[in-house]
Each structure stands twice: as structure tokens, then as C-alpha cells.
Amino acid sequence: MKKRWLTKKWSLLVIRDATQGVKQVDVPMMLLVSVPLLTAVSVSSYIVGLKMNAASQIEGLQHTIHANATASKLEVQASEQTIDELQNEIIRLSSDAQSMKARMEHINTMESTLQSLIQKYAKTDQPKETIVTSLPWDAMEDIGGDYFPVDQDEIMRLAQETTQEYDQMEAILDVMRQNVSNTVQHVKDVFQNTPTGWPTSSRRLTSSFGYRRDPMTRRAAFHAGVDIAGSVGDPVFAAADGKVITTGSDGSRGKYIVIEHSKGYQTWYMHLHRIDVREDERIVKGERIGRLGNTGRSTGPHLHFQIVKEDQPIDPLPFIMPTEEE
Known part of the structure; x- marks a missing residue:
């Protein structure tokens, strides 16, 4: 029965027009069944291939998007970390500046005391020196020069160097304060124990x-x-x-x-x-x-x-x- 089905044929009658005869074409049953089946398989394979290709492309896009997102996240984290470090450096520098300001005021007070003692008890004919001082970083009058923009790494390096300079200046200020304090005390002792006071109200x-x-x-x-x-x-x-x-x-x-x-x-x-x-x-x-x-x-x-x-x-x-x- 199975063989008979495989050998069975279908007769197709082809009628072209009324003047021509009918043509009979015998088509094996196997061919009629296999052609649509192969077509269906080919179409299915093509669709499956398209899906797999699309899935591969989507996966690649997902990896790319994830990698870009990760890189962006890392950049944001690095930027945030840099900002935090800069803020910490600025806070530290501000605190150091306040401490240094207090020390400088103390030294200025001692220097004023020393100068008043010297002016009161000593004479000098030496002319005052002309001193050239540095200007603030944001001075804008009558200036020029090449433009060199500052990047984030340079800002960090500058902040670190400034912190180191502050530490060095603090050490110098400590020595200066001690030296000035000792000098003021010495001058006070000298003038207090040396007969320099006018002895009566009359002149x-x-x-x-x-x-x-x-x-x-x-x-x-x-x-x-x-x-x-x-x-x-x-x-x-x-x-x-x-x-x-x-x-x-x-x-x-x-x-x-x-x-x-x-x-x-x-x-x-x-x-x-x-x-x-x-x-x-x-x-x-x-x-x-x-x-x-x-x-x-x-x-x-x-x-x-x-x-x-x-x-x-x-x-x-x-x-x-x-x-x-x-």
C-alpha cells in the first residue's frame, strides 16, 4: 500500500482554448507533496535564520549599550570622585588659610609691638625700602599673554601642590612666630631693665x-x-x-x-x-x-x-x- 502511494500519479488536464485539444500531464504524487514541503522548510529556515541574525545583532547592541553605559557610569563616578577630592582639598585649604591668617595676625601683632618699641627707644635715619608684592590671581587690569587652559588633572595637581606649600608655610610661620616672640620678649626685657625711661614729668x-x-x-x-x-x-x-x-x-x-x-x-x-x-x-x-x-x-x-x-x-x-x- 505504501509503495502504491509513492508510485501513484495525478493526471492534470490542461485546456488552453476551444480550438486546441486537451493535454494531459501525469504528475507523481511524491512531487506534488515534496515541492510544497520543501518550500515550507526553506521559508521556515530563512525565517529562523533571520531571527537568529536579529537576535545576534540585538545581543551585540545590548553588549555595546551595556559597555557604553558602564563606561559612562565609570566616567561619572570618576568625575564625582574628582569633585569630592577637589571639595575636600578646598575645604582643607580654607581651614589652613584660616589657621595661617590667625598666625599671621599674631606675628603682625608681635611685629607691631617690636616696631613700637624700636620707634620709642631707638633712632634710625634709614630710608624705607620700596617693596614689590605679588598681585592676586584674578587681577585683570593691563594684562595679556598666551592662553593655556587648565584641565581637571592639573587642577588636582595644583591643589595638592598648594596643600604642600601651605604645610611648608605653616612650618616657616611656626619658626617665625617663635623667633619674633623671642625677639619681642628679649626687646621688652632689655628696654624694661635698661634705664631708658624719662625720670620726671618736666622736660x-x-x-x-x-x-x-x-x-x-x-x-x-x-x-x-x-x-x-x-x-x-x-x-x-x-x-x-x-x-x-x-x-x-x-x-x-x-x-x-x-x-x-x-x-x-x-x-x-x-x-x-x-x-x-x-x-x-x-x-x-x-x-x-x-x-x-x-x-x-x-x-x-x-x-x-x-x-x-x-x-x-x-x-x-x-x-x-x-x-x-x-
């Missing part, structure tokens, strides 16, 4: 240090100090920190005080109206120690003031010349 000098005509004998004599005229009862001040080693009264000096200072200095105050300190008492520079008078060998109310250095009288004026403020 009228009536006799200088050195040889002069004696007011009593009218003969040449050596004057071991300076005479400052005033009114009886005017305050007399200590010229420096020290210790009272002698108070007394005699016919030549009248009522007098001797104060001992550091580095071998002594100051003498004579012809006082009144003594307001005791022997062995510690005295601070500028403190009132007595009252101006006219006692002892004197022709009128005045203070005889002298400075002794290692038992030798020296000219007081280079030490106690009053400043413009006084």
Missing part, C-alpha cells in the same frame, strides 16, 4: 653731663649727670625695673635714691623733696619713687639724674631722650 634740661662751670664756685667741674628743672612736688619715676639699694640724705645730694638694674646699671635720683620707696624694694619701670625738690647742694627745684655703668658715671641722654609720643 626742661638745665645742665648736661660732663664738664661745666660749677653753679656754686663758678669754676670748671665735672657734672656726673643731667639736671632737669621742675616744680617742687613733681613726680619722679624709675627709669627701669630694678631694686632700691640706697635711700638717704646728705648736704650735697640732699634726699636721694639709688636703684640697681641688670647688666651693671644703676640710676641715681638727687635733691628730692620726698622719698616714696624703701631699701630692698623691687621697682617697676615708670613707677613713682619720690617727689622733685630743692634739697642739698642746689640752686633751685630740679632733679639731678645720673646713670652709673659698672661704677662709672655715663651720659644719661643717649638712654633717656624723650620720644615724640612723650
